[in-house]
Amino acid sequence: MVRLRFAPSPTGYLHVGGLRTALFCWLYARKNGGKFIFRLEDTDQKRIFEGAENQLTSMLEWSGIEIDEGPQYGGIHGPYRQSERLDIYAQYIRLLLDEGNAYRCFCTSERLEKLRNEQRKKGNTPRYDGFCRNLTKSEASRRAESGEDYVVRMKIPEVPETMVLNDLIRGIVSIETSQSEDQVIVKSDGFPTYHLAVVIDDYLMKITHVVRGEEWIPSFPKHLLLYRYFGWDPPQFAHLPLILNPDRSKLSKRQGDVAVEDFRNNGFLPESLVNFVAMLGWSPGEDKELFTLPELIREFSFERVNKSGAVFDQEKLNWMNQQYIQKLELDDLQQRLNPFINKTPYAGKDQKILRKIIKILQPRLVTLSEIRNRLSLFFENNPEASDPEVLKVLREENSKQVLANFIKQVESVEKLTKDNLGDLMKNVQNETKIKGKNLWMPLRYAITLDSEGPDLNLIVDLFGKERCLHLARSALKF
Numbered sequence: 001m002v003r004l005r006f007a008p009s010p011t012g013y014l015h016v017g018g019l020r021t022a023l024f025c026w027l028y029a030r031k032n033g034g035k036f037i038f039r040l041e042d043t044d045q046k047r048i049f050e051g052a053e054n055q056l057t058s059m060l061e062w063s064g065i066e067i068d069e070g071p072q073y074g075g076i077h078g079p080y081r082q083s084e085r086l087d088i089y090a091q092y093i094r095l096l097l098d099e100g101n102a103y104r105c106f107c108t109s110e111r112l113e114k115l116r117n118e119q120r121k122k123g124n125t126p127r128y129d130g131f132c133r134n135l136t137k138s139e140a141s142r143r144a145e146s147g148e149d150y151v152v153r154m155k156i157p158e159v160p161e162t163m164v165l166n167d168l169i170r171g172i173v174s175i176e177t178s179q180s181e182d183q184v185i186v187k188s189d190g191f192p193t194y195h196l197a198v199v200i201d202d203y204l205m206k207i208t209h210v211v212r213g214e215e216w217i218p219s220f221p222k223h224l225l226l227y228r229y230f231g232w233d234p235p236q237f238a239h240l241p242l243i244l245n246p247d248r249s250k251l252s253k254r255q256g257d258v259a260v261e262d263f264r265n266n267g268f269l270p271e272s273l274v275n276f277v278a279m280l281g282w283s284p285g286e287d288k289e290l291f292t293l294p295e296l297i298r299e300f301s302f303e304r305v306n307k308s309g310a311v312f313d314q315e316k317l318n319w320m321n322q323q324y325i326q327k328l329e330l331d332d333l334q335q336r337l338n339p340f341i342n343k344t345p346y347a348g349k350d351q352k353i354l355r356k357i358i359k360i361l362q363p364r365l366v367t368l369s370e371i372r373n374r375l376s377l378f379f380e381n382n383p384e385a386s387d388p389e390v391l392k393v394l395r396e397e398n399s400k401q402v403l404a405n406f407i408k409q410v411e412s413v414e415k416l417t418k419d420n421l422g423d424l425m426k427n428v429q430n431e432t433k434i435k436g437k438n439l440w441m442p443l444r445y446a447i448t449l450d451s452e453g454p455d456l457n458l459i460v461d462l463f464g465k466e467r468c469l470h471l472a473r474s475a476l477k478f
């Protein structure tokens with residue numbers, strides 16, 4: 001059975017890159033009837049961000065990714081927080097020390113600092129020089145027992161070797177062990193570092209496929225060595241391509257909001273965010289862009305993930321979100337909009353009226369949060385026009401003629417609905433000799449106050465004679 005894990009460190013929010021890793025793991029697990037495991041890699045106690053674990057899991061849940069095993073979900077391979085696995089690591093650390101595959105290092109930070117500076121001065125990459133590598137075991141034990149601070153380092157073979165990885169995305173990747181130094185695997189606070197904990201946990205949790213960002217490629221020789229030292233078969237690996245800004249720089253927090261929570265708060269649907277994120281590096285074999293989760297599960301494979309970086313295209317995400325909003329059932333859309341409406345002055349308005357308004361707005365909404373700026377048109381007596389394009393058009397002489405004539409026409413009829421709007425506008429056209437875009441645009445702008453506003457027929461129907469007259473009169477004054 002395949003078992004894949006998402007193993008974030010609780011150092012911050014769930015980033016779109018993390019969402020993609022989790023999604024690919026989950027899709028692959030679901031496709032193959034396997035399990036998706038959430039493991040918290042919290043061995044770096046200094047970088048823990050309060051509440052991060054809940055943040056991470058709740059954003060996965062919001063995205064529709066179900067966790068089968070994890071800290072709050074149970075499972076027989078726990079505990080799933082690394083900070084609760086120190087006893088387990090201790091056994092393996094002892095084993096590495098006993099078998100001479102790791103050693104205690106007592107070098108002080110001053111010595112290491114000095115070493116690094118000297119190496120840099122000579123133009124070399126700073127790396128540990130193996131000073132404590134040849135301490136006898138009894139000498140090292142004595143110093144440790146006497147209370148001296150130490151870390152544990154793994155041994156990189158003295159005779160350089162080429163480590164080869166058959167990556168599911170990249171194929172064969174080879175790296176020389178000589179590029180790694182004797183990596184610290186246990187810090188002076190007794191916590192293992194990522195490299196040791198990840199290998200032990202992936203093995204003990206029976207992980208079959210390790211999926212992570214390509215920034216971890218340089219680490220695999222160390223990991224493969226640890227698997228060898230323990231006598232374990234390594235899992236399969238898939239290193240995902242970077243996510244890039246349109247200028248091809250690495251997507252990072254500094255360049256705008258990339259936390260999943262921000263996308264949610266900005267009114268993106270989980271369906272569209274997940275669909276969009278799936279396309280960051282993966283592409284289906286066909287010319288299709290919109291995929292539901294079940295479709296993604298069916299189609300997903302690592303073979304179709306690219307090696308090269310994937311550009312994050314916000315316009316594409318906006319387009320997808322609009323597509324998904326258009327497809328929602330009206331009731332569903334209304335429910336999803338309610339939390340956004342509740343943050344406006346129109347919270348508590350009659351749900352039936354809101355429903356009619358939402359129906360009119362649905363084809364145009366790009367994000368749920370846009371509803372905030374769209375409601376004043378329906379509820380304010382004198383809604384304000386802020387769209388510069390609208391103001392420009394309404395200030396034109398031609399527009400004023402159209403609106404004045406429209407007012408005259410509407411005053412002469414009993415009711416204004418979508419059914420007689422066309423005839424009335426024909427009259428306006430005949431009397432003003434203005435037609436086409438120049439005829440309709442002023443009216444549309446006067447009534448919707450928005451250059452990308454909702455369908456004019458629907459809105460005229462909802463507003464009726466008095467409100468349309470009022471809006472047309474107001475527009476004359478702009």
Ligand code: GLU
Binds near residue numbers: 198216
């Ligand atoms: N804790 C690591 C991270 O947050 C996980 C890397 C891995 O999946 O092995 O990036």
